[in-house]
Amino acid sequence: MRKFTMTAAAALLAGAAISTATGAAAETGQAAAERSAANIPNGDRAYEELVDLFTAFDQWRKPEAIDGVVDYSPATVAKRRKQLRAFQAKLPDFAVAQWDRHRQVDYLAIRAQMDLADFTLNVTKPWARDPGMYVDDLQRLAYTELPLQGDDLTAFRARLQAIPGYLAQAQINLDSVAADYADLAIHSLSHGDGVGHGMPYRAVEPEGAIGWYADLHSRAAAQQPDLLSDIEAAQQAIAGFRDWLIASRPQMTAPAGVGREAYDWFLTNVRLMPYDSDQIVTLAERELQRHWANYTTERHRNRNLPELELPQSAQEYEAQLAGTDAKIREWLADEEIISIPDYIPDSYQEVGYNAPWIVRPEGPMFWEQIQFRDAAPDHLHATFPGHRFDGMTARRVSHPVRRNISDSGRTEGWGFYLEETALQLGLFDDRPRTRELIYIFGLFRAARTIGDVKMQRNEMSVEETMAYWKDWTPYLDDNVARVDAGIYIRRPPGYGMTYTIGAMQLQQLLVDRKRQLGDAFSIKDFHDYLMGTGRLPVSLLRYDLTGYDDEIEKLWRHVPLSDVRPAQR
Numbered sequence: 060m061r062k063f064t065m066t067a068a069a070a071l072l073a074g075a076a077i078s079t080a081t082g083a084a085a086e087t088g089q090a091a092a093e094r095s096a097a098n099i100p101n102g103d104r105a106y107e108e109l110v111d112l113f114t115a116f117d118q119w120r121k122p123e124a125i126d127g128v129v130d131y132s133p134a135t136v137a138k139r140r141k142q143l144r145a146f147q148a149k150l151p152d153f154a155v156a157q158w159d160r161h162r163q164v165d166y167l168a169i170r171a172q173m174d175l176a177d178f179t180l181n182v183t184k185p186w187a188r189d190p191g192m193y194v195d196d197l198q199r200l201a202y203t204e205l206p207l208q209g210d211d212l213t214a215f216r217a218r219l220q221a222i223p224g225y226l227a228q229a230q231i232n233l234d235s236v237a238a239d240y241a242d243l244a245i246h247s248l249s250h251g252d253g254v255g256h257g258m259p260y261r262a263v264e265p266e267g268a269i270g271w272y273a274d275l276h277s278r279a280a281a282q283q284p285d286l287l288s289d290i291e292a293a294q295q296a297i298a299g300f301r302d303w304l305i306a307s308r309p310q311m312t313a314p315a316g317v318g319r320e321a322y323d324w325f326l327t328n329v330r331l332m333p334y335d336s337d338q339i340v341t342l343a344e345r346e347l348q349r350h351w352a353n354y355t356t357e358r359h360r361n362r363n364l365p366e367l368e369l370p371q372s373a374q375e376y377e378a379q380l381a382g383t384d385a386k387i388r389e390w391l392a393d394e395e396i397i398s399i400p401d402y403i404p405d406s407y408q409e410v411g412y413n414a415p416w417i418v419r420p421e422g423p424m425f426w427e428q429i430q431f432r433d434a435a436p437d438h439l440h441a442t443f444p445g446h447r448f449d450g451m452t453a454r455r456v457s458h459p460v461r462r463n464i465s466d467s468g469r470t471e472g473w474g475f476y477l478e479e480t481a482l483q484l485g486l487f488d489d490r491p492r493t494r495e496l497i498y499i500f501g502l503f504r505a506a507r508t509i510g511d512v513k514m515q516r517n518e519m520s521v522e523e524t525m526a527y528w529k530d531w532t533p534y535l536d537d538n539v540a541r542v543d544a545g546i547y548i549r550r551p552p553g554y555g556m557t558y559t560i561g562a563m564q565l566q567q568l569l570v571d572r573k574r575q576l577g578d579a580f581s582i583k584d585f586h587d588y589l590m591g592t593g594r595l596p597v598s599l600l601r602y603d604l605t606g607y608d609d610e611i612e613k614l615w616r617h618v619p620l621s622d623v624r625p626a627q628r
Contacts, residue, residue: 098615099163101156106165109153110459113169116146117463120176126217127200128225131186131232140180147173147619160606164599165460167331167614171596172464174328175551177620182317186232189549190244190304193229194268197222197297198247201271202259206283219289223296230303237315239514239521241308243545248301253424253538260415269297315548316515324623325552330468331596332553332560333610336512339556343508346559347531350501357495367432367492369423373416376431380412383434387443390486397444397586403451410448413441425532425539429500433493436500439481440474444586449473452590461593467554469594472561475504479562499533504558506531511547511555521548564597565589571605 119142122129150173155166179185185192200218207215251264258264258271265271272294279286304311317325319336326332326339334342370376384407391397404410414430414437423431430437439445449470456462478497487493510524519527525540547555573580588604595603602611 096156098617099156100151100153100166102152102154104149104153106153106158106162109162109166109169112146112149113172113460113463116169116173116176119143119146120172126221127214128218128221132228133232136180136186143173143176143180147177160608161603163611164595164603167611168464168595168599169460170617171329171331174620178321178325178329179551181620182321182624183551184235185549186229187235188233188237188313188315189240190229190233190236190300191240191247191545191549193226193300194244194247197225197293198268198271199257201268201275202257203275204259205275205278205286216286216289219286219293222293226296226300229300235313236307236311237313238311239315239548241304241311243521243541243549245301245304245308246541247545248297248304252542253419253536254426254542260417269294269301272297314517315521316517317552319516321624322512322515322552324618324620327614328617328620329551330466330553330557331598331614332468333564333598333613334560336516339560340509340512342563343505343512343556343559346505346563347502347509350498350505351531354495354498354502357491357498361491361495364492367496369428369431376416376434380407380434380438383438384410384412384443387435387438387486390481391444394484395581395583396484397583397590399444400452400455402455403448407438407443410442410451413437425503425535428534429496433490433496435481435487435490435493436478436496439477439486440500444590445474445477446470449590449594453594456591456593458593461595465594466557466596468557468561468564468597469589469600470561471554471558472563472565472597473589475500475558476562476565503528503532503535504562507543507547508556508559510544511553514544514548515552521545561597564601568597568601568604571601571607575605 122139150166150170153166155163158166200215203215206212247267249267249269251266251270253264261274265274272290276287276290276294279290316322323335326334326336332339370379388399391399412434414427414434417427419427426437441447453462453465478500481487482494482497487497506528510519510528513519514521514524521541521544524544525537528540528543529535529537543555569582569585572585589600592600592603598610598614601607
């Protein structure tokens with residue numbers, strides 16, 4: 060894919076441009092350069108050595124699993140903390156101040172990845188605070204298709220046999236469990252959520268992890284009975300883990316969020332965001348009001364049109380999906396929105412889609428309420444040219460650093476950016492009721508941003524966040540609200556806010572680039588750059604593409620996590 064390069068003259072012009080999204084002038088000239096240089100490492104190690112360091116770190120950050128099980132014992136965690144400090148200690152030794160901005164971007168991206176590992180080891184500590192980490196791991200194992208043979212069978216049996224010991228160790232590791240984490244884990248052990256992130260289709264969804272092992276047992280009885288004794292031992296261990304959690308729940312009272320100070324540190328040093336958490340809440344509140352205003356006026360505009368109806372059959376839904384995919388592909392090409400590389404499959408079945416047809420006794424859940432009425436909003440976000448398209452292009456990035464980093468501000472920001480951008484570019488001019496669905500998605504993303512921040516700052520519980528989201532979001536149900544709240548309180552902080560804030564950053568970058576290039580700007584080239592350069596934090600992409608350094612200058616003033624929160628070092 061085409062990637063922009065800048066001449067020296069264009070780079071000088073970029074340095075004098077204005078960042079219109081923030082209203083702050085980009086600092087330029089000798090004074091700004093001197094201020095930045097004071098904080099940029101200026102050692103003697105070469106860029107190629109930085110790549111080697113990152114390659115070693117990238118291998119290290121994927122813990123070795125024995126029989127599919129990762130060791131989270133205190134001794135192993137302490138060893139990993141020491142190893143990480145050794146990686147981080149080398150960062151000041153590089154001649155970063157002497158590199159061009161593209162290599163400086165790589166340095167900041169690598170530093171952020173090490174800060175993420177630091178934060179996980181010393182703040183979030185899921186092995187000690189979140190029993191759901193163990194539940195999720197075990198439930199995914201139960202999805203395994205049978206029968207198995209050869210090495211696959213050997214590996215699967217070893218993982219089954221390791222479950223009792225794994226859960227016994229979990230009960231030792233889990234010494235500071237958060238109340239919300241405990242409740243979510245207890246729920247997910249015995250209840251299906253109806254959302255289906257990654258799980259295989261069943262006409263009747265099994266009830267949580269325990270239900271999925273009953274499903275595995277039933278399949279093994281018919282297809283591979285020699286696994287039954289190992290499955291039964293695993294079932295007994297999982298039921299025992301549930302009972303232990305229920306009995307221990309009164310003592311599990313720790314807060315789930317990381318707190319304001321740690322959250323703001325994470326936003327700056329890992330997410331590389333130009334905003335603190337208060338600013339993010341303010342931006343999200345404004346977006347919430349804007350989307351509700353647009354939704355209200357759109358509903359009035361369409362008041363004499365028939366409502367979008369749910370399809371009556373799988374065949375009707377499949378026909379809608381096929382038509383939506385063809386319409387989006389044609390629109391992308393005809394309107395010169397983005398390049399569609401030859402390696403992207405022509406069929407939407409090969410690319411995949413987000414919501415399979417399912418009939419629920421209680422009716423469709425939130426995502427299906429939207430997707431079944433019109434597949435376009437979610438197809439744009441999650442499939443084409445959203446996440447699945449994005450993932451296919453990302454796998455073609457050959458850069459040794461950028462191909463191994465994926466920031467949710469860029470990935471989820473891109474998916475959300477596509478929805479309203481497509482509306483503005485006319486994709487839904489002939490589907491006025493679909494514009495209402497776009498605004499509903501926008502409402503939920505803005506509300507999630509506020510819930511994300513307030514859960515992590517320990518200002519709202521999971522239950523309070525669910526109620527808040529449901530109050531603001533049409534069609535939203537308890538299961539989707541619970542699953543999403545669980546995702547955003549349990550993943551590294553700030554994931555839930557990256558949809559809205561990442562999209563806003565991409566909109567800012569579009570404005571910056573258009574104002575920088577004037578009539579030479581091409582939205583297709585802009586989108587192709589995003590697909591072809593790696594999924595780095597948007598603040599880094601902004602510097603990489605435009606040369607504007609007002610956000611980057613602040614990132615050079617790095618404050619180590621240990622200065623903010625003394626850790627187990």
